[in-house]
Amino acid sequence: MATYAIGDIHGCEKSLIALLEKISPSGNDELWFCGDLVNRGPSSANCIRLIRSLKIKTVCVLGNHDFYLLAAAAKACSPINSPNILSFLKESDKNQMVDWIRQQPLAHVRDKTILVHAGIFPAWDINSITSLSEEVSKNLKSDSWKQFISELWGDYPNYWNDNLKGSERFRAIVNGFTRIRFITPDEKLNYSEKGAPSEAEAPLIPWFSHKKLADLKYRFVFGHWSRLGLLVRPKLLALDTGCVWGGYLTAARLEDNKIFTQQFVD
Numbered sequence: 001m002a003t004y005a006i007g008d009i010h011g012c013e014k015s016l017i018a019l020l021e022k023i024s025p026s027g028n029d030e031l032w033f034c035g036d037l038v039n040r041g042p043s044s045a046n047c048i049r050l051i052r053s054l055k056i057k058t059v060c061v062l063g064n065h066d067f068y069l070l071a072a073a074a075k076a077c078s079p080i081n082s083p084n085i086l087s088f089l090k091e092s093d094k095n096q097m098v099d100w101i102r103q104q105p106l107a108h109v110r111d112k113t114i115l116v117h118a119g120i121f122p123a124w125d126i127n128s129i130t131s132l133s134e135e136v137s138k139n140l141k142s143d144s145w146k147q148f149i150s151e152l153w154g155d156y157p158n159y160w161n162d163n164l165k166g167s168e169r170f171r172a173i174v175n176g177f178t179r180i181r182f183i184t185p186d187e188k189l190n191y192s193e194k195g196a197p198s199e200a201e202a203p204l205i206p207w208f209s210h211k212k213l214a215d216l217k218y219r220f221v222f223g224h225w226s227r228l229g230l231l232v233r234p235k236l237l238a239l240d241t242g243c244v245w246g247g248y249l250t251a252a253r254l255e256d257n258k259i260f261t262q263q264f265v266d
């Protein structure tokens with residue numbers, strides 16, 4: 001059995017099909033998706049349909065654009081500047097797709113590997129990663145998910161504190177899992193800097209370079225950061241290689257770090 005982790009797809013359905021042909025997964029293999037399945041690229045709906053139709057086990061964690069789609073579907077925000085989301089919302093099977101998306105977790109842990117979309121606040125340990133993902137998921141899966149997601153929108157709090165409550169707590173959880181790149185040494189998330197780590201000005205550091213994460217017992221697999229690009233380290237695997245920006249889509253076989261790539265296909 002092999003597990004293939006795949007970076008941000010952003011509606012690039014044809015690129016995903018071509019990548020899957022290269023991987024050629026078989027019966028017991030698993031496909032792990034880093035989230036941001038939707039928005040920006042050619043067809044969000046076709047991506048969701050394709051992944052749902054796969055005959056092998058798939059794991060998807062939610063990304064910030066997946067949350068954006070859910071918020072648009074709940075009429076909690078206007079996707080007026082996102083033609084891809086607008087066309088998704090006109091699809092006749094959009095409700096089934098939305099229901100499937102909101103069943104997906106924010107973090108997936110298997111053995112010593114953690115799959116998230118963007119990263120974590122360094123204050124989180126393995127127990128909090130699992131339980132905080134579950135806190136949000138439970139609400140997303142509930143019948144009152146539309147109300148829940150309407151309260152999730154916002155950049156703040158951009159830090160973690162165990163005492164946060166209610167919508168502030170949920171916003172911090174979602175911001176940590178789905179939007180983090182650079183943080184300050186006191187673990188505050190910075191939203192404006194999206195470049196490569198070498199371009200960032202002090203005191204900003206990548207979340208995974210924080211001293212609390214210096215001795216990682218777990219391996220993080222994540223996407224979200226196209227300017228970081230492919231990063232393969234013993235405890236870090238970053239897979240967003242900017243397919244939708246004219247880059248390529250990347251998969252990594254977790255057992256041996258074999259890399260598969262596919263150029264954007266229009």
Ligand SMILES: [Mn+2]
Nearest residue numbers: 036063064224
């Ligand atoms: Mn993202």
